[in-house]
Amino acid sequence: MVAPLSFQTIRQLISDVEIPSRLGHYPAELVQAVYRYGAPVGSTILHLPQADRLMPLARQRINEDETRGHSCPSGMAFLADELTGSRGRFQRSWYAPPGGLWLTLVMANTLLPESMRLYPLAAGMACCEAIRSYGIDARVKWVNDVHVSGRKICGVLCESFTSSTFAEEYVLIGVGLNVNNLPFPAELGATAVSMKEILGCDTELTSFAARLLAKFSWSFGLLCHDEAQRLAADDGSGAQLPDSLLLAGWRELSDSVGRKVWFGFDVQRQPQYQAEVLGLAPDGGIVLRHLESGGEIVEHSGELLYID
Amino acid sequence: MTHEIDFDAIIGKYRSDPFDYMDVCTIHTGQVRFRVRQDAAVEGPSGEWHHIRGTLLYEMTREGNQKKIFSSSNGVVSFIRDDLEGQFVEAGEKILTIRHPLKKREIIENILRQVLEPFNAPERAKYFFSLELQAKIDKHGQRGVSIKPGDEILTMSLMKRDTPVYYAGEPGIIHSVYFQPGVSVSQGEPLLGICSQEKLPMIQKIITRVKAEWE
Numbered sequence: 134m135v136a137p138l139s140f141q142t143i144r145q146l147i148s149d150v151e152i153p154s155r156l157g158h159y160p161a162e163l164v165q166a167v168y169r170y171g172a173p174v175g176s177t178i179l180h181l182p183q184a185d186r187l188m189p190l191a192r193q194r195i196n197e198d199e200t201r202g203h204s205c206p207s208g209m210a211f212l213a214d215e216l217t218g219s220r221g222r223f224q225r226s227w228y229a230p231p232g233g234l235w236l237t238l239v240m241a242n243t244l245l246p247e248s249m250r251l252y253p254l255a256a257g258m259a260c261c262e263a264i265r266s267y268g269i270d271a272r273v274k275w276v277n278d279v280h281v282s283g284r285k286i287c288g289v290l291c292e293s294f295t296s297s298t299f300a301e302e303y304v305l306i307g308v309g310l311n312v313n314n315l316p317f318p319a320e321l322g323a324t325a326v327s328m329k330e331i332l333g334c335d336t337e338l339t340s341f342a343a344r345l346l347a348k349f350s351w352s353f354g355l356l357c358h359d360e361a362q363r364l365a366a367d368d369g370s371g372a373q374l375p376d377s378l379l380l381a382g383w384r385e386l387s388d389s390v391g392r393k394v395w396f397g398f399d400v401q402r403q404p405q406y407q408a409e410v411l412g413l414a415p416d417g418g419i420v421l422r423h424l425e426s427g428g429e430i431v432e433h434s435g436e437l438l439y440i441d
Numbered sequence: 442m443t444h445e446i447d448f449d450a451i452i453g454k455y456r457s458d459p460f461d462y463m464d465v466c467t468i469h470t471g472q473v474r475f476r477v478r479q480d481a482a483v484e485g486p487s488g489e490w491h492h493i494r495g496t497l498l499y500e501m502t503r504e505g506n507q508k509k510i511f512s513s514s515n516g517v518v519s520f521i522r523d524d525l526e527g528q529f530v531e532a533g534e535k536i537l538t539i540r541h542p543l544k545k546r547e548i549i550e551n552i553l554r555q556v557l558e559p560f561n562a563p564e565r566a567k568y569f570f571s572l573e574l575q576a577k578i579d580k581h582g583q584r585g586v587s588i589k590p591g592d593e594i595l596t597m598s599l600m601k602r603d604t605p606v607y608y609a610g611e612p613g614i615i616h617s618v619y620f621q622p623g624v625s626v627s628q629g630e631p632l633l634g635i636c637s638q639e640k641l642p643m644i645q646k647i648i649t650r651v652k653a654e655w656e
Contacts, residue, residue, distance in 0.1 A: 178484055184473045219487060222603070246564070252524045253601045276601035293604035398598070398623035399637070405490045405623060417600055434567040434625065 135180055135212050135234075136339040142216075143175040143251070146347045152284035155351070159378075170361075171210030171354025174238065176347040185218035187211045190256075191305050192294050193441060195239065196339035199298035207241035212342060219309065221288055223399045228321060232329075238263040238349060240291075242302040249304065250433075251417045253277050253291045254383050255356045256306045259348040261289045261386045264310070269331050271353055272388040275410070275419045279310075283439065284326035285312050310345070312336050350374040361423060377415070384413055393441040396421060400436040409438065448650055455548050455655075465537035471503035473530050475537075479521050483512040483539060490625055498537060516541035527577055545655045548615065552647050557609045557617060557634030562626040568606070569622045576606040583615050588635065595632065613637040616644060 141236035147168055155164045184190060191432050195205040204230050216229035228236050240251055257277025264271040264279060264286060271286060279287035290307040315333045359377045366374050384390070390412055395404040408421035411429065416432040459490030467473065476497045477483060483496035495512035502508075520538035530536065543551070562568065570578060572594045577586045586593055588608050595606040618628050636644055 209458070250600045250602065285586075289601075291602035293602060368525075382529075403623065406488075406492055423488075423492055426488070428493050430492055433565075433600055435623070436601075 135214060135342050136178060138175075138212070138339055138342055140175050140178065143346045143350070146171075146343050147350060151155070151347050151351065167354035167358045168353060170357035171350035171352070173206070173240075174350040174353060176206045176208040178210045178346075181211065181213045181302070183208040183215045183217065184211075184235075186216060186220070187213055187235065188292060188305055188307050189292070191237045191239050195294065195301075195303060196297050199296050199301075204299065204301060205239060205241070205296070207239065207243075209239040210346060211237040211239075211364065216309075221309075221332055222290060223402070225401070227288065227309050228314075228318060228325075231310055232312060232338075233327070234308065234310040234338060234345065236306075236308040236310075236313050236342070236345070238306040238308070238346075240304045240306065240353065242304050244356065247416060251356055251377075251379060252304050252306065252353075253418050254396075254403050255352040255379055256289045256291060256308070256349070258379070258383045258386055260308060260310060261287060261344065261351040263341070263345040263348045264328065265386075267328060267332065267336060267341075268326060271386075273383065273386045274325070274388045274439070275387065275413070278436075280333060281326050284324060286326050286328065299304055300381065302304075306349075308345070312338060312341055312365045325425050352379065355382065358419050380413060380415070380417065387413070389419070389437060391411075392439050393424070393436075394421075395440055396432060396435055397437040397438070399439045404438065405435075410437070423430050448514040450474055450648070451552055452651070452654055455543065459543050459548070461514075461518075461541040461547070461551075462519065463516070463539045463541055464535050464568055465498060465512075465539065467530050467534045467536055468501060468510065469503065469532045469533055470530065471508075473525050473536060474500045474502070474526060475521065475523070475526055476500065477518050477521070477537075479518055483514075483516060483518060485512055485514040487539060500634070512539060514539055514541045528535070542595045545651065548655065549648055549651050552651065553617060553634060553644065554631070555645060556640060556647065558613060558635050559631040560594075560608065560610060560633040560635060562596060562597075562620075562628055562630050562632050563606065564599065565625060565628045566597045567623060568595050568597055568620050568632055570594065571596055571605065575633065578615075583618065584612070587612065587614050587638075608635075612634055614641070616641075620653075 135359040173382040198205045213235045215231045216235050219227040219229040221227045252290045253276045253304050257273045259278045261273045271281050292305045294303045315329045317325045317326050342419040355378050363374045389410045392410050395428050396408050397404040411420040411422055412421050414431050418433040421430045485495040486624045488494045498510050498512050500509050516539040519540035522536045527638045574594050589610055589612040593605045594608045597604045597606050613635040616636035
């Protein structure tokens with residue numbers, strides 16, 4: 134069960150733990166700036182003992198707020214102890230019993246399209262960092278699946294939503310993270326893993342939720358900071374723009390580069406071709422070498438399935 | 442949308458010149474290096490998923506950043522600005538034309554595009570029908586499904602972020618589908634061709650006529 138969690142708790146965690154840890158890698162003014170950008174995360178936190186799915190609730194809440202003449206607060210988080218009708222992409226079932234962390238985060242989109250497209254990468258990075266902070270060697274597989282030794286520990290689903298009254302654009306980030314839920318149904322046993330299975334003990338869910346939201350504050354803050362840096366440096370001369378800190382961070386957490394993969398839009402049902410992962414493009418796309426033809430391809434939509 | 446169509450004029454036009462002429466313009470400013478010559482045969486992307494690139498047309502370099510531009514269609518280079526070789530060229534400059542030989546199917550589609558209401562891709566992404574619409578198509582067939590403004594018809598997928606796409610044109614049936622699930626569509630390219638019920642007989646007439654008159 135997730136106990137009530139407040140915005141102040143997250144800010145305190147950022148101030149006491151996250152900022153000192155980031156200062157080992159980044160200058161102080163950058164760390165402060167990034168957390169200012171990421172400050173809205175967790176601005177409002179709604180906790181539900183049980184829900185069918187959280188994405189529709191988030192959309193409903195946005196529209197209800199607007200009907201009353203308000204904008205939905207950016208950074209609003211919906212947490213549920215259990216989901217009864219959860220699903221992944223392409224209507225894949227997602228097992229969401231008590232013990233896991235089931236979250237939907239609502240972010241008002243203030244980014245340019247080329248930055249907005251990186252939200253899914255930023256979300257995967259936050260989830261991976263949160264798990265790793267508990268001593269688990271989690272890795273990100275492009276775009277944002279988090280796995281431990283090839284078994285999925287966390288899935289992320291992102292959707293855009295335009296509100297019905299004010300036509301404001303939001304990004305909804307759904308996270309399903311296996312924390313204390315164990316055992317898994319037979320059909321998932323070989324492919325899924327939870328933190329409990331790795332650590333051998335339960336993790337306090339409320340603390341973990343706070344840690345995860347703090348990590349989101351950093352990764353979404355980086356997304357905004359990167360955009361600001363690029364806009365400031367772009368004088369129209371075509372000079373090289375600063376590298377994205379978000380993408381650099383994502384690359385450090387990913388084990389996709391160098392892997393042999395099946396690529397597919399819906400890779401489970403329809404794998405399209407085999408390739409070797411060459412790297413991450415500056416726009417977040419995955420750079421692949423088609424194994425059959427040797428041609429280089431940059432894909433921006435789809436999934437990878439490791440085959441080595 | 443056109444309500445009257447002069448079949449004889451259109452078919453005459455395609456008989457005398459059964460080609461599409463595709464202009465290639467520079468994607469941004471930079472130094473151009475051509476990799477094809479006048480009258481060279483070029484290929485478009487191939488492979489089941491269009492994953493094998495077409496012929497390399499030109500390279501564009503700016504600030505040490507080199508981009509390779511590949512042909513999006515098969516055909517012959519019918520026009521090339523040789524005088525710009527190695528020069529710094531502004532964005533949007535026409536530097537090549539590819540003459541693409543039309544197949545019967547493409548001729549029909551070209552004519553239909555004058556009659557059908559196009560629904561274009563809002564962004565370069567991959568598209569698939571919304572779950573509700575896909576279920577209707579599975580049940581009634583593509584041309585048995587009517588859509589109206591405000592209907593959620595597609596999901597746009599980019600970097601594993603799904604965005605619902607709503608229809609904003611005239612009510613009608615989905616006559617033509619120009620995208621394949623899993624294959625990227627460029628911004629502004631048509632995704633669907635929508636046809637109002639009253640135009641269906643005319644559409645059928647076009648298809649029958651072209652098929653009958655074209656070897």
